[in-house]
Amino acid sequence: MSSGASRSAERAWPALLDAAANARAGRPHQAIAPGRTTAAQELVALHQPLIDRMADGPLTLGQLGQSLDGRIATAGGDSYYVTGEANRTHLHRLRALVDAVVVGTGTVLHDDPQLTVRACVGDHPVRVVIDSRGQLTPDHRLFQDGQAPTLAYRGANADRALGLAEVAALEVGADGYDPEALLADLHARGLRHVLVEGGGVTVSRFLAAGLLDRLHVCIAPLIIGSGRAAVSLPEIARLSDARRPSMRSFAMPPDTLFDCDLRG
């Protein structure tokens, strides 16, 4: 995106935040892009379905930034950075739209992320960590920085504090935790609109359980060749059993974003 186009998209972003606030309040929620530039129109086109969904009920959105060969990180967990600056801004906009952003243990261990909104205007979401084996320690940034409320679901050690985070007990069976029960608990806490941000294991778990309304997959023009998988689901025997969601694509130079409608 040129810097002019990026400025134009930036001007459209507050209109989308207003539309999202209207959707939450049950008011008309069609965003109107200021001006007539393609970048502003595209920004509205990309986000309006998310806002429409927020008006109808809870939104659960997954996202992944992957290489051409479907990797989100090297085998050792290095993911800085698979996708470019435009996708980073997009990710921060998604955070600003939702009530909560969910990540798995692997992401906290490898990235020590902040999960806050820094690349655009907007409020920080509640940060939710799924620590199903109770192996995280209080020294991670999001447990210490106090920048946003943080909730850690722990399958073990739920009686141990994780810095400033609220700790909730997570039931873990032979097949791991139940993402549907976790989502229901978030909803019960008033966290209705949720971004499952990563990593691949966590997004795949919500996808396999049929819980994602949409999935944003951003494909970057690099080949990692090995490493951590983006989506991994149980094997299917026939291609006719593959999911073929309706899809829109958006240029996010140097990457391409695929917006998959999993309810369509």
Ligand SMILES: NC(=O)c1ccc[n+]([C@@H]2O[C@H](COP(=O)([O-])OP(=O)(O)OC[C@H]3O[C@@H](n4cnc5c(N)ncnc54)[C@H](OP(=O)(O)O)[C@@H]3O)[C@@H](O)[C@H]2O)c1
């Ligand atoms: N490109 C992107 O969009 C994106 C987004 C987020 C993260 N990432 C990258 O993705 C990687 C993490 O993704 P992921 O799919 O491996 O995991 P994840 O979804 O963040 O975490 C979920 C699973 O990872 C396990 N896990 C992963 N690494 C572990 C480790 N070193 N030690 C113990 N448990 C570990 C967890 O175990 P338990 O549940 O049993 O605790 C859990 O089953 C990181 O390298 C991160 O940098 C990329």
